[in-house]
Amino acid sequence: MSQLDFxxxxxxxxxxxxxxxxxxxxxxxxxxxxxxxxxxxxxxxPQDVWDTGSQIILxxxxxxxxxxGPDIVRAAGGLHKFMDxxxxxxxxxxxxxxxxxxxxxxxxxQEAVFRSHIDGSLVRFSPEDxxxxxxxxxxxxxxCLDHLTQWPVSYDLAAEAMNRTLLWARRAKQxxxxxxxxxxxxxxxxxxxxxxxxxxxxxxxxDFPGYAVGGLSVGESKQKFYDILHYTCEFLPVxxxxxxxxxxxxxxxxxxxxxxxxxxxxxxxTRNARHGRAFTFxxxxxxxxxxxxxxxxxxxxxxxxxxxxxxxxxxxRHLFSAKESLAWxxxxxxxxxxxxxLMDRIRQSVFDGTLKQLRRQMEMLYPI
Amino acid sequence: MSQLDFxxxxxxxxxxxxxxxxxxxxxxxxxxxxxxxxxxxxxxxPQDVWDTGSQIILxxxxxxxxxxGPDIVRAAGGLHKFMDxxxxxxxxxxxxxxxxxxxxxxxxxQEAVFRSHIDGSLVRFSPEDxxxxxxxxxxxxxxCLDHLTQWPVSYDLAAEAMNRTLLWARRAKQxxxxxxxxxxxxxxxxxxxxxxxxxxxxxxxxDFPGYAVGGLSVGESKQKFYDILHYTCEFLPVxxxxxxxxxxxxxxxxxxxxxxxxxxxxxxxTRNARHGRAFTFxxxxxxxxxxxxxxxxxxxxxxxxxxxxxxxxxxxRHLFSAKESLAWxxxxxxxxxxxxxLMDRIRQSVFDGTLKQLRRQMEMLYPI
Numbered sequence: 001m002s003q004l005d006f007x008x009x010x011x012x013x014x015x016x017x018x019x020x021x022x023x024x025x026x027x028x029x030x031x032x033x034x035x036x037x038x039x040x041x042x043x044x045x046p047q048d049v050w051d052t053g054s055q056i057i058l059x060x061x062x063x064x065x066x067x068x069g070p071d072i073v074r075a076a077g078g079l080h081k082f083m084d085x086x087x088x089x090x091x092x093x094x095x096x097x098x099x100x101x102x103x104x105x106x107x108x109x110q111e112a113v114f115r116s117h118i119d120g121s122l123v124r125f126s127p128e129d130x131x132x133x134x135x136x137x138x139x140x141x142x143x144c145l146d147h148l149t150q151w152p153v154s155y156d157l158a159a160e161a162m163n164r165t166l167l168w169a170r171r172a173k174q175x176x177x178x179x180x181x182x183x184x185x186x187x188x189x190x191x192x193x194x195x196x197x198x199x200x201x202x203x204x205x206x207d208f209p210g211y212a213v214g215g216l217s218v219g220e221s222k223q224k225f226y227d228i229l230h231y232t233c234e235f236l237p238v239x240x241x242x243x244x245x246x247x248x249x250x251x252x253x254x255x256x257x258x259x260x261x262x263x264x265x266x267x268x269x270t271r272n273a274r275h276g277r278a279f280t281f282x283x284x285x286x287x288x289x290x291x292x293x294x295x296x297x298x299x300x301x302x303x304x305x306x307x308x309x310x311x312x313x314x315x316x317r318h319l320f321s322a323k324e325s326l327a328w329x330x331x332x333x334x335x336x337x338x339x340x341x342l343m344d345r346i347r348q349s350v351f352d353g354t355l356k357q358l359r360r361q362m363e364m365l366y367p368i
Numbered sequence: 369m370s371q372l373d374f375x376x377x378x379x380x381x382x383x384x385x386x387x388x389x390x391x392x393x394x395x396x397x398x399x400x401x402x403x404x405x406x407x408x409x410x411x412x413x414p415q416d417v418w419d420t421g422s423q424i425i426l427x428x429x430x431x432x433x434x435x436x437g438p439d440i441v442r443a444a445g446g447l448h449k450f451m452d453x454x455x456x457x458x459x460x461x462x463x464x465x466x467x468x469x470x471x472x473x474x475x476x477x478q479e480a481v482f483r484s485h486i487d488g489s490l491v492r493f494s495p496e497d498x499x500x501x502x503x504x505x506x507x508x509x510x511x512c513l514d515h516l517t518q519w520p521v522s523y524d525l526a527a528e529a530m531n532r533t534l535l536w537a538r539r540a541k542q543x544x545x546x547x548x549x550x551x552x553x554x555x556x557x558x559x560x561x562x563x564x565x566x567x568x569x570x571x572x573x574x575d576f577p578g579y580a581v582g583g584l585s586v587g588e589s590k591q592k593f594y595d596i597l598h599y600t601c602e603f604l605p606v607x608x609x610x611x612x613x614x615x616x617x618x619x620x621x622x623x624x625x626x627x628x629x630x631x632x633x634x635x636x637x638t639r640n641a642r643h644g645r646a647f648t649f650x651x652x653x654x655x656x657x658x659x660x661x662x663x664x665x666x667x668x669x670x671x672x673x674x675x676x677x678x679x680x681x682x683x684x685r686h687l688f689s690a691k692e693s694l695a696w697x698x699x700x701x702x703x704x705x706x707x708x709x710l711m712d713r714i715r716q717s718v719f720d721g722t723l724k725q726l727r728r729q730m731e732m733l734y735p736i
Contacts, residue, residue, distance in 0.1 A: 038690040068686040076664050084678040296444050310452040318436040322406040325693045
């Protein structure tokens with residue numbers, strides 16, 4: 001059991017290669033975290049997630065707060081034991097879900113009020129509650145509750161949300177948590193540079209062990225997203241891990257690393273998998289497509305994932321046609337492995353100074 | 369590659385302990401075969417099926433004939449390679465599905481005619497077609513196409529179906545198949561002893577490498593089912609494997625072995641799993657039940673399955689509440705392992721002469 005340990009091993013431009021260690025193990029950064037919203041990476045046994053090379057996953061505090069509830073998870077011995085996950089766990093604070101699941105009731109400096117999407121009950125959720133819930137869940141990395149805005153949003157509303165995020169970060173930091181858990185601050189401020197700068201600097205002054213950039217890729221243009229991301233990173237402490245929340249698309253991952261990001265999470269690999277869409281280094285595939293019915297090659301030649309080692313596109317296409325859930329399992333395994341292989345390439349490209357070429361390649365394969 | 373090899377190692381009363389060997393391995397009998405209707409045991413990777421102690425599975429020729437079609441499976445290298453299953457495969461002939469899926473159009477001595485449940489197209493299916501389809505799929509054990517009747521059925525209709533089953537068995541036997549595949553005959557005749565006797569004796573005269581008892585547990589009383597099963601087995605060759613199709617319930621398995629049955633298949637462990645119903649040697653559990661929300665013990669103490677080794681009832685109950693497909697996976701693993709442990713106990717009880725006690729125990733836990 002120990003504090004979060006972050007070491008930067010190599011830097012090139014703004015990009016960094018490092019090692020992040022939590023009480024549940026050490027992994028290389030930049031890192032991609034698969035999403036296990038409800039304490040399960042959908043349709044996968046934890047061993048199958050681990051075998052993709054994933055060593056840290058994200059779980060959603062909002063979902064787990066409502067169901068099964070932190071008391072049950074704590075009584076089970078914490079999330080790691082509950083879901084049998086040997087690696088590290090980061091929980092998000094619920095800020096995104098409260099604003100995006102359509103059950104938002106009101107938000108004040110005191111707290112957020114929303115209706116449960118499960119039973120419609122009225123729930124009050126303060127920044128202190130959020131930290132306590134995440135600690136009860138047993139997360140290695142805990143996120144401050146933030147006030148997120150979608151795009152478009154006026155400057156005034158974005159400023160209000162950013163100031164509330166700062167206020168809540170200060171309150172979250174007052175909550176005592178065990179020393180082997182780490183609380184990250186979240187930078188908000190929409191696409192307004194001065195708001196982002198203010199938020200980043202004020203959070204930095206609070207000395208968090210890590211910082212996230214939130215509220216990006218929420219409707220603004222890609223160029224705006226990238227510009228604000230690069231700008232924001234300039235004001236974040238260089239010696240602390242930086243996490244770009246809910247991102248992303250293969251090009252976004254490369255761009256994020258160019259901006260100096262160390263951590264990513266996204267539902268893309270698993271959600272796309274359930275719709276038959278596979279990622280490969282030769283471009284995307286829709287495995288439901290009839291042409292795959294007679295293709296006896298794997299999803300991707302040369303891929304070392306369990307799905308590609310043993311199963312053909314024809315088999316997986318059959319499973320989708322027959323509505324068999326093993327289809328989701330196999331493509332999820334492949335897609336998460338693709339994201340981990342992409343992170344390998346990204347880290348290698350930082351060393352080699354070839355990140356721009358990798359970005360161009362990804363942009364050709366996965367146009368933004 | 370070799371002919372089916374069946375050796376009886378031990379007999380007690382009508383019950384037998386044996387070894388059955390196909391081109392894909394040897395296993396102990398009496399044996400339970402999990403069902404992989406559409407070339408997948410629902411929600412499980414093949415390795416997880418294998419790890420339950422299952423060494424032979426059943427796939428449905430009817431479903432695979434319609435989708436993806438035998439040409440695709442053959443081009444993939446056969447079912448074993450298509451679905452990455454290292455053990456043996458028995459395919460059923462389609463007789464049951466043609467009569468039970470509600471798309472039956474007509475049946476004559478020539479062939480069965482039905483509408484595809486997938487696209488509504490009219491399909492003609494002869495006993496020769498059935499063998500050829502199963503051979504193209506690559507099954508180790510192939511079943512004759514039979515004319516099955518549900519209960520109630522008149523003597524005359526049952527006699528007609530039985531005679532057609534015999535006629536079709538003779539025709540199926542004329543189809544050339546590779547020597548490493550084996551064709552089993554199926555005894556029909558509903559609950560009419562003289563029809564069952566005639567069918568069994570005439571099939572025996574055809575010298576099949578194995579025999580199935582079909583058309584039982586289709587609506588008749590349990591007592592009638594058991595009486596006819598015992599009676600039918602008396603007329604089957606003692607040196608050939610006997611397979612009771614689509615059965616069954618834990619008590620049925622014990623009763624079947626008492627009657628001299630060597631092989632069983634049933635969807636019960638996997639279908640019940642998807643509804644949250646688990647089998648244990650302390651009786652059934654409904655894992656959706658609220659009381660399991662705070663039970664941190666495994667589904668069954670002492671069970672060596674992957675689900676029980678790593679996950680609690682509380683976690684599995686959460687997965688059901690959250691509608692996560694991992695719930696199906698975990699309970700399917702457990703339930704199939706329960707059936708394999710029950711088969712272990714059944715084989716041990718044959719050796720020990722305690723089958724009646726085991727039957728009473730199962731009857732108390734799983735009343736019929």
